[in-house]
Amino acid sequence: MAFSVAFSTSLYTSQTCLLSSEKSNNLFLKTCSLFPSQTRKKLLFQPLRYNGFSTERSSCVGIVKAIQFENWFKNVEVFTKEHVAVLLAHDIAQHSNRFIRERGAFTVVLSGGSLIKYLRKLVELPHAESIDWSKWHVFWVDERVVPKDHLESNYKLAYDGFLSKVPIPPVNIYSIDDALEADGAADVYETTLRRLVKNGVIATSPNGFPKFDLMLLGMGQDGHVASLFPRHSLLKEDQKWVSFIKDSPKPPSDRITLTFPVINSSSNIAMVVTGAGKNNAVFSALRGDEKSDKLPVGLVSSEGEIKWYLDIGAASKLFKD
Numbered sequence: 001m002a003f004s005v006a007f008s009t010s011l012y013t014s015q016t017c018l019l020s021s022e023k024s025n026n027l028f029l030k031t032c033s034l035f036p037s038q039t040r041k042k043l044l045f046q047p048l049r050y051n052g053f054s055t056e057r058s059s060c061v062g063i064v065k066a067i068q069f070e071n072w073f074k075n076v077e078v079f080t081k082e083h084v085a086v087l088l089a090h091d092i093a094q095h096s097n098r099f100i101r102e103r104g105a106f107t108v109v110l111s112g113g114s115l116i117k118y119l120r121k122l123v124e125l126p127h128a129e130s131i132d133w134s135k136w137h138v139f140w141v142d143e144r145v146v147p148k149d150h151l152e153s154n155y156k157l158a159y160d161g162f163l164s165k166v167p168i169p170p171v172n173i174y175s176i177d178d179a180l181e182a183d184g185a186a187d188v189y190e191t192t193l194r195r196l197v198k199n200g201v202i203a204t205s206p207n208g209f210p211k212f213d214l215m216l217l218g219m220g221q222d223g224h225v226a227s228l229f230p231r232h233s234l235l236k237e238d239q240k241w242v243s244f245i246k247d248s249p250k251p252p253s254d255r256i257t258l259t260f261p262v263i264n265s266s267s268n269i270a271m272v273v274t275g276a277g278k279n280n281a282v283f284s285a286l287r288g289d290e291k292s293d294k295l296p297v298g299l300v301s302s303e304g305e306i307k308w309y310l311d312i313g314a315a316s317k318l319f320k321d
């Protein structure tokens with residue numbers, strides 16, 4: 001089956017080179033002569049992962065360079081938008097199975113924005129029926145302080161596009177109290193998290209912060225994640241688990257957000273980023289040379305694993321020499 005091959009990246013080595021392009025939503029891959037012919041066929045369904053090959057030339061850049069890039073871009077997968085949704089669903093289902101088996105619960109943190117549409121395959125077969133939704137606990141990495149039925153609400157977005165389609169017990173869905181102002185809503189959300197850490201639903205990191213099983217992060221064009229915006233003082237928060245912002249540069253102005261120590265304590269972080277407008281921030285974050293408050297996504301790290309799910313637009317700067 002095509003997809004069972006797509007999910008295996010084990011055939012990929014730094015000696016492989018791919019030429020990729022997307023045309024009319026179809027995937028076109030050209031392989032360079034480094035592939036043995038029997039491998040070539042299988043790789044037609046491989047993700048368009050970057051391996052040091054220029055799309056602008058028809059030859060491979062040096063192997064040394066390929067290896068260097070391979071190190072930079074470990075855990076980076078590049079797909080068509082459709083395949084981002086397919087692979088993300090597959091990986092989430094695997095995380096869910098593993099954590100439910102190991103600890104009897106699965107704690108997953110949602111972002112707002114474009115992320116939600118990439119959960120669309122999770123509500124389809126086989127995942128819709130194979131996942132034990134009763135063990136899911138759902139949180140938000142950030143939320144806009146608006147009523148839950150407001151168009152800007154991250155809860156509404158998630159409910160309409162995902163939560164309304166799967167049988168997660170409503171008591172396991174931890175939305176913010178929309179009757180409160182930003183500061184009160186942040187305090188109450190932190191109190192809820194502390195209760196769930198205490199009773200073991202959420203695991204604890206060695207540094208005392210909550211350790212979510214999976215954090216699904218989006219990223220804005222300016223490199224913001226959650227409601228942690230460039231050059232904002234909130235980026236330095238190192239005590240609170242949940243904080244608030246009343247001057248968000250992206251409307252609406254009032255929001256609550258998990259802080260970096262909590263985000264970075266997660267067992268797994270999935271960075272789901274699509275669109276060519278985000279290619280500069282993706283490039284700087286992956287190159288790892290921008291660890292300042294100018295680029296919040298560059299401050300994301302994980303006690304466990306970070307995996308990037310990019311479409312060709314978001315990855316387009318990675319393909320340049």
Ligand SMILES: O=C1O[C@H](COP(=O)(O)O)[C@@H](O)[C@H](O)[C@H]1O
Pocket residue numbers: 110111112113114115142143144154217218219220221224225226227250
């Ligand atoms: O405002 C927000 O923006 C980011 C990025 O959104 P996207 O639509 O560009 O993917 C999102 O991750 C965050 O949760 C949201 O509140």
